[in-house]
């Protein structure tokens with residue numbers, strides 16, 4: 001008889017090993033439950049961003065990959081990147097400068113099966129949730145760094161990701177802004193029960209994330 005695989009919520013990296021030039025760059029075997037953050041630390045060049053590329057689906061062909069990536073019990077590492085429902089947040093907000101804040105947000109909803117009015121309402125509600133009400137029509141060039149980071153967060157969450165990859169998302173912000181952005185990101189991760197991976201060089205970020213910390217060894221060589 002065929003038994004279905006038991007449903008396991010969250011993000012599982014099952015015996016994942018990334019190779020480069022015939023050597024293992026990074027190996028990891030972890031599970032992140034919904035609403036929890038796993039922090040990945042390690043020296044520059046240890047493969048942290050490459051791990052994100054593998055999970056999100058933009059791994060360069062110079063690398064090899066072994067193991068499995070499962071999201072809510074289903075394997076995603078062979079799935080087309082746009083179908084993986086993995087959200088990314090980088091240190092740069094990367095907003096399109098020729099569009100308003102609102103248009104940048106609606107862009108994340110382009111493929112959603114909803115009417116224009118509902119999409120606009122969802123974007124406005126998300127802007128409010130990240131503390132930027134009334135910014136829908138603003139030109140991104142007029143935003144502060146902290147505001148742009150919040151718009152980027154809103155855009156990522158509007159796409160309703162089922163896992164979040166946070167690659168140094170606070171490193172461009174000064175200390176007070178960094179703390180408030182961090183609080184906002186981690187509360188939203190809990191509130192929406194999204195499993196998240198955080199890459200940071202900052203011990204305080206790692207502790208604020210409240211989850212386990214994986215230290216990646218520098219590649220042998």
Ligand SMILES: Nc1ncnc2c1ncn2[C@@H]1O[C@H](COP(=O)(O)OP(=O)(O)OP(=O)(O)O)[C@@H](O)[C@H]1O
Pocket residue numbers: 020025042043044045046047048049050051060062
């Ligand atoms: N397209 C590529 N082809 C070959 N090697 C690459 C490629 N991209 C990255 N690398 C190498 O792979 C290794 C891992 O890089 P990666 O960017 O994942 O490290 P990282 O841990 O994220 O570093 P940092 O903390 O500086 O962001 C590095 O040695 C890098 O030079």
